[in-house]
Amino acid sequence: MKPLFAIPGDKALEQSVFLVKEITQPFFSTEFHFHHECQLVYVVESAGRRIIGDNISYFDSGELIFVGSGTPHVWINEQKYFEGRDKLQARSLALYISPDLLTEHLSSFTNTNAVKSWLKKAQRGVQFHGPVKTEIVALMQQMLQQQDLQQTISFITLLHKMMTAKSYEFLAGTNYVNPYNDKDQTRMDDIFKYIFRHFKRDIPLSEIAAIAGINVHSFCRFFKSRTQKSFTYFVNELRIGYACRLLQEKEMSMVELSNKCGYRNTTHFNRFFKKIKGKTPREYKREVSSL
Incomplete structure (x- = not known):
């Protein structure tokens, strides 16, 4: 996994503490990557699966996630986005932050230990x-419509x-560290x-x-x-x-649900569901319904 030390195509960030932009594409970039800049992403319109560190989850419109410096990540849309059906779009707001420039400039005004600590946890x-x-x-x-001092004030407010x-x-595990090296990008x-x-x-290991x-x-x-997980898990x-x-x-039905998720029988489905979620599918369904 090759680190990108600047956001591709955004030379402005090389001299700026932050950069905010609106992104509209047929689908999100599918490259699993990481970079030195931190990234705040608001999914305006899209759906699919995402990986943040060692966390794998589904995403949908309305999600807001901050990805810290050097954390591998990717948002991959559902297949229908790549097929161009229903005039679907992948729309997002993105705020990129240079952690080094941020702490360097803030140090002229205040103690930056709290900022550094939070960026580390993030x-x-x-x-x-x-x-x-x-x-x-x-x-x-608001920042999309602002410039100069007004935009900087909004940025500091947002950071706070x-x-x-x-x-x-938090999405990735407590002890998660980026394990990737330069040779991993294409393979992963x-x-x-x-x-x-x-x-x-079923995906055989040989396959x-x-x-x-x-x-x-x-x-x-x-x-x-x-x-940090077996292939099966x-x-x-x-x-x-x-x-x-x-x-x-x-x-x-549980039979239909387990079949749609790739399980040949409900026993295996129920066992893995409880192992991963700590509750049965029916218990999960009741909780969701009560909300």
Whole structure:
């Protein structure tokens, strides 16, 4: 995984503390990558799967996530976006922050220890919820229309709101560290894309190892060293995440649900669901319905 030390195509960020922009594309970039700049992303309109560090989840419109410096990440749209159906778009607001320039400039006015500490913790990825999410998004939208001092004031306000937020969750594990090196980029891209396309069926280790271009034993070691998860657990986590989304959206029997998620029988489905979510599918459904 090759680090990108500047956001591609945005030379302005090389001399600026921050850069805010609106992005509208047929689909999000599918390259699994990381860069030195921090990145705040508000998904205006889109859906699919995302990886932040070692966290794999579904995303939808309205999500607000801060990705810390050097944290591998990718948002990959559902297949229908790539097929050009229904005039779908991937729209987002993005705020890029240079952590070095931020602390350097702030040090002229205040002690930056709290900022450095928060940026360090944010390398796990932070998802914001509740009223603070609405406030942060409003500031991002405001910054798009502002310049110079006004925009800087909004940025400092936004930074303070992120640092003092109460409604948030970290995404990557407590001890997560970026395990990727320069040689991993293409291989991990190919592996993730293949899994995302085929996770609803059995993927033999020999098949995915061939995609990676290595033997099965080497693949198992390589995959676990990069994701901190076995291949089997990773696929099951992805399937259960898909099941949670279906439980929120549709009414269906457990047999139909398990089949749609790639399980041959409901026993395996229920076991993995409880192992990953700590509750049965029916318990999860009741909780969702009560909300």
